[in-house]
Amino acid sequence: MGNYGDWLVMVVAGGLILFWLYRMFYRWLHEPPGMNTKLLLSDAEDVHDDDINVQFLEKAGYEVTHGKYRVPITIDLDGTILHSRLFIDLFAEKDGKHYIVKTARERMPIDWTGSGVRDRLLVYALLLPECEGVLFVDHKELTIRTITFRFGS
Template sequence: MDNLVEIVIMLIAGCFLLALLYRFIYRWLHTPSTMSRIKLGRGGKLKDNDPNVNLLERHGYAVISGRHQIPVVVELDGEVLERSATIIIDYVAEKKGCSYIVKTERERQPIDLTTADLKKHLLMYALLLPDMSGILYINHKEGKIHRIAFHLAEK
């Protein structure tokens, strides 16, 4: 009887290990080789009494880091352009185990909450950091936080 229990436990453990191995190999085979992961560093320091941080915390988010600058080198017809671009992430926040990129509204360049404007201004963040759960867009004057997620649909 004890032998039978041990055999069943070993079979279950073996099936579990095979499933993990299959998942690892499947992901490895189906991930594009050109896909490079961006790893965010520590980010900038958070300011004391930052109204955006206070708003996020009032809504239950924990602000993990401050401003991140991601340099982008632009190449045109094989030549690197002199001016490089920089992608700015204002904050990274977390809530219930989900991480979010945070963008704050700019007075000079507010984003209309339409599909076209959201795609134009925020889609690059979702594509740049696909492991994030979404983007939080803060309108500090109205005290609103909009949670935006892009999902690629299959035909």
């Protein structure tokens, strides 16, 4: 029985390893493509401590980890290549949670309705899904709004 018991243990262990490898491959195959955050943030500008938005976030308990970042975008429109970019103002962290920070602009006011927030800020949440959400900072009104998006009902 000892000889057959050893083989049985080996077959079960091998089966578990094969099942684990299959699940890892399946998860990798079906997870949405994401950007490597470390590569993305390596090109971000340094944080300027004299920036009023940085000071406001730090007073509220956030640690500003990275400065401005430009995400280049190449668009293929019917065979014509177009170039654009997204601007992320800052990256902040609080209680181990990471946030993308957008700052208020006078010439680009935000409509605080569901569709207004979606149209203006959803792209940032989709760009870095590992972030907790988007912080919208308005230092003139002394507000920091935390926006998180949940999909489905």
